[in-house]
Amino acid sequence: MTSIKATNITWHEGHVDRGDRQKLLKQEGALIWFTGLSGSGKSTIAFTLEHALVQRGHMAYALDGDNIRFGLNKNLGFSAEDRTENIRRIAEVGKLYADTGVITMTSFISPYRADRDAARETIGAGDFFEIFVDTPLEVCEERDPKGLYKKARAGEIKGFTGIDDPYEAPEKPELVIDTSKVSPQEASISIVEMLVKAGKIPALSD
Amino acid sequence: MTSIKATNITWHEGHVDRGDRQKLLKQEGALIWFTGLSGSGKSTIAFTLEHALVQRGHMAYALDGDNIRFGLNKNLGFSAEDRTENIRRIAEVGKLYADTGVITMTSFISPYRADRDAARETIGAGDFFEIFVDTPLEVCEERDPKGLYKKARAGEIKGFTGIDDPYEAPEKPELVIDTSKVSPQEASISIVEMLVKAGKIPALSD
Numbered sequence: 001m002t003s004i005k006a007t008n009i010t011w012h013e014g015h016v017d018r019g020d021r022q023k024l025l026k027q028e029g030a031l032i033w034f035t036g037l038s039g040s041g042k043s044t045i046a047f048t049l050e051h052a053l054v055q056r057g058h059m060a061y062a063l064d065g066d067n068i069r070f071g072l073n074k075n076l077g078f079s080a081e082d083r084t085e086n087i088r089r090i091a092e093v094g095k096l097y098a099d100t101g102v103i104t105m106t107s108f109i110s111p112y113r114a115d116r117d118a119a120r121e122t123i124g125a126g127d128f129f130e131i132f133v134d135t136p137l138e139v140c141e142e143r144d145p146k147g148l149y150k151k152a153r154a155g156e157i158k159g160f161t162g163i164d165d166p167y168e169a170p171e172k173p174e175l176v177i178d179t180s181k182v183s184p185q186e187a188s189i190s191i192v193e194m195l196v197k198a199g200k201i202p203a204l205s206d
Numbered sequence: 207m208t209s210i211k212a213t214n215i216t217w218h219e220g221h222v223d224r225g226d227r228q229k230l231l232k233q234e235g236a237l238i239w240f241t242g243l244s245g246s247g248k249s250t251i252a253f254t255l256e257h258a259l260v261q262r263g264h265m266a267y268a269l270d271g272d273n274i275r276f277g278l279n280k281n282l283g284f285s286a287e288d289r290t291e292n293i294r295r296i297a298e299v300g301k302l303y304a305d306t307g308v309i310t311m312t313s314f315i316s317p318y319r320a321d322r323d324a325a326r327e328t329i330g331a332g333d334f335f336e337i338f339v340d341t342p343l344e345v346c347e348e349r350d351p352k353g354l355y356k357k358a359r360a361g362e363i364k365g366f367t368g369i370d371d372p373y374e375a376p377e378k379p380e381l382v383i384d385t386s387k388v389s390p391q392e393a394s395i396s397i398v399e400m401l402v403k404a405g406k407i408p409a410l411s412d
Contacts, residue, residue: 015253016260016268024263047221054222057230059265061306062222071328072298075291085281092278093299100267100308122277 021101027058028200029098031091031123032191035110035170036133037162038148039140041179041187045133046105048184049191053103058201061097063090064107078159084115091119098127103200111161113168129194132173137162139180227307233264234406235304237297237329238397241316241376242339243368244354245346247385247393251339252311254390255397259309264407267303269296270313284365290321297325304333309406317367319374335400338379343368345386 022028032049034042046062053060069076073089076082087110097104110116120128140162141149152160159165175194177187195201228234238255240248252268259266275282279295282288293316303310316322326334346368347355358366365371381400383393401407 016256016266020260021265021267024260024265050222054226054230059227059230059306060222061227061302063302067302067305071301072295089278089295093302095277096267096269096273096299097306099273100265100303102306102308 018099018101025059025101026202027101027103028127029101030103030127030129030195030198030200031094031098031119032103032105032129032131033094033110033116033119034105034107034131034133035116035173036135037137037140037167038109038160039143039145040133040135041177041184042107042109042133044184045131045177045179045187045191046107049105049188052188052192053201056201058103059101060103060105062105062107063093068093068108080112083112087112087115087119088122091122094119095123098123103195109161109167111165111167113170116170126198129175129191129198130170130173131191132170132176133179134169134176135179224305224307231265231307232408233307233309234333235307236309236333236335236401236404236406237300237304237325238309238311238335238337238401239300239316239322239325240311240313240337240339241322241379242341243343243346243373244315244366245349245351246339246341247383247390248313248315248339250390251337251383251385251393251397252313255311255394258394258398259407262407264309265307266309266311268311268313269299274299274314286318289318293318293321293325294328297328300325301329304329309401315367315373317371317373319376322376332404335381335397335404336376336379337397338376338382339385340375340382341385 018029034046036042043064046064050060050062068090072093073086076086090106090108094104094106116130120130144150148157148160151157152163161167175190179187196203224235240252242248249270252270256266256268274296279292282292296312296314300310300312322336326336350356354363354366357363358369367373381396385393402409
């Protein structure tokens, strides 16, 4: 290990570890994995939470269809094989972000239990928080923010989760949220409490 | 936009933008893309730089073979097609990190000009810094830290960059470093100066 002084810096060769960055950020890396039907409220909660965390001075980042499906995973379709690879890549990126010390939210339907379990294994149990956004299908379909349920019911979209493709509910999620009963803000508060309890961020101070 | 008060937090729906995170971090996102032969010193410089930046309180993260080839890109080989996809995914992850506000270093041979140019396009010119680690082949081969040149010369590895596969040197890199002439620390200082000049991090204070 050599080092020289340049202005106020000591220059070391060798790796920075996760702990160094976490100390800097005063938080620990975590991946908050939202799963649920289209229109269940995953992204709305994720962005509400991201906003609150950043406002508190935390590093948080939301991964969703907008920044993943049009970027890293733009060469993937919606076959079962591609869906699995989609989730695999998101989990691997989530693992990098956790190592970076960032609190990351992923908002993808992620309908298959095996894919989510593989994601949990990739990230590591202590860093992985599965949030089941368990909003009833009728409510999601009533909202239909992108008009996708209408198209699925009309047979214009095939293999739509909840209509003609299965959604496999989590068996042991870290948290269950039904957005027909709680607001995105109330949901976010529950998640912040969960993160505090897990030691990922310090307790709220008044 | 609704908001409620929970302890000291205002909860907003809606996106956090890159500027909010950058303000928090007191830096701007950037991707420092090292390219050069095996053994040229890319990773050593990247880790030295990462250490120095984190020590100064910056968020920096190094992507290299260890965390990419065994994770996100573990389903890719070394065919021309797979090498291109390898670089494409790394660039897309770099883009996410830049949006997160992190200064990211990538240490991959990335021998093909077209792939690096595509990466620059993905990231956006203002955030992309191509560093050509232009250490002479003889020096790299003399170092041979992983014994790969020996194997390539013996014909045990095919398509090895610099031996029987081309390395296409950058035409307009942001910086050229020859580690047979400068130390990783000196190289890192040049890169920090480049980042300061580009407005990505504040000037060093004594």
